[in-house]
Amino acid sequence: MGIGNTRHCPTDSPTGDIAYLTRSEHRIPTLVALTKRPRSRSELCELTGVSSSTIRRTVDEFENRVWIRKDGYQYVATRLGESIASGMEELIDRIETERKLRDVWHWLPDEMDRFSIETWADLTVTVAEPDFPYQPVNRFESLLEGTTTVRFLRPEVALMDPCFDVLTRLIGDGVDVTLIDRPNCHTYFRSTYPKRSSEMLQRDNFTVLEHEELPPYGIGLLDDRVVISCFERDSGTIRALLDTDVPAVRDWAQSVYERYEPDARPLEPQRAVE
Template sequence: MDDLINWVETERMLRDVWHWLPDAVSKIPTETWAELNVTVADPDAPYRPVTRFESLLEETTMLRYLRPEVALMDPCFDILCQQVDDGVDVTLIDRPKCHAYFLSMYPERSSELLQRDNFTVLEHDQLPPYGTGLLDERVIISCYEQDSGVVQAVVDTDVSVVREWAHSIYESYRSDARPIESKQLAE
């Protein structure tokens, strides 16, 4: 009965964000849905998904993120910097405009990060509408409002079928990603 209740509660949360999730999520066996942690923004707690991501970021020793987006990373920038300073291995793949934002808003700190061996930033022009993060043992799927880029939800899990899917998606985009152009770094 507990499993059924957990499954129904997760389904209710997923129902609100389903349209932002990748199609592959619909192929996840329903019996694993109770193992998905769904964190949704609402008017009383608009930063709840960012706070969840922040807590996961603080605990990881490795981060690979496809389309992390400004709305997710900017509030966590200090924690990301601290994690890199502490030796966490980070690779971010995002749109050139997102990298340009961080280079313009945090020029000194961004420049320092880019000099680190454990921090890699790549760009790609054709990313999916959602984010996919690989941490030590967890996968994060971040859902964004397409017009504004606002983080609407974060789904995280340690389910192996989701991890396999996320790893495959990440690697397919990583193979076509490129380093930031040197002219961006000089600006």
């Protein structure tokens, strides 16, 4: 394996090695880069943006730990180094997933606990930031474009500008749309958009259903994506939008939608006119 004469560097503990790798931002990228192909010290300097002396110390430490070996004027990762680099990349990916979910976790459906961490990593999470409060709305607008079916439980995000404009156009193009929401929510949006609401309700491909007891989150089923809209419990403000194409999440979302649909009733004609 070419490492028989390598100096071994004892460490206090596994967490000591982890701490070493994470104390400087260039170390993990350096090790990962050496798993791809051999590289010289000058290449590593250019890649990481650190000085030659810093890279020299880094590769010396890596060699001491048997994570890399020298091959002429270049360095290449050993199998041990490849294992460490892969593990660190996986750890970083997992923490990145946790970071994007931690601020919205208390708004998510309790059923999210049942999904694997790998499933969480495939979620696209769009959060309403103080400087960009409409990011979830804009994300949903982009998802609406091009879909040929829309089924939505608690569709408040779909009824906000500019999503409502896209939804209106889709209905005019013949896209099948079914919305299940609370009566007071339908009343609000009909009063806000009376003309367009009246025109939409006359379309055969647009169905409005009412249900008194809906979950505290929204479920949207589009062609290729499942959408979960998260609301602030007191104000009803949309705080985050999650979307994914993971089959397990779609199966769950479909089951939630089908749980409420049989008990939902059509909008009363008289109230529709009003």
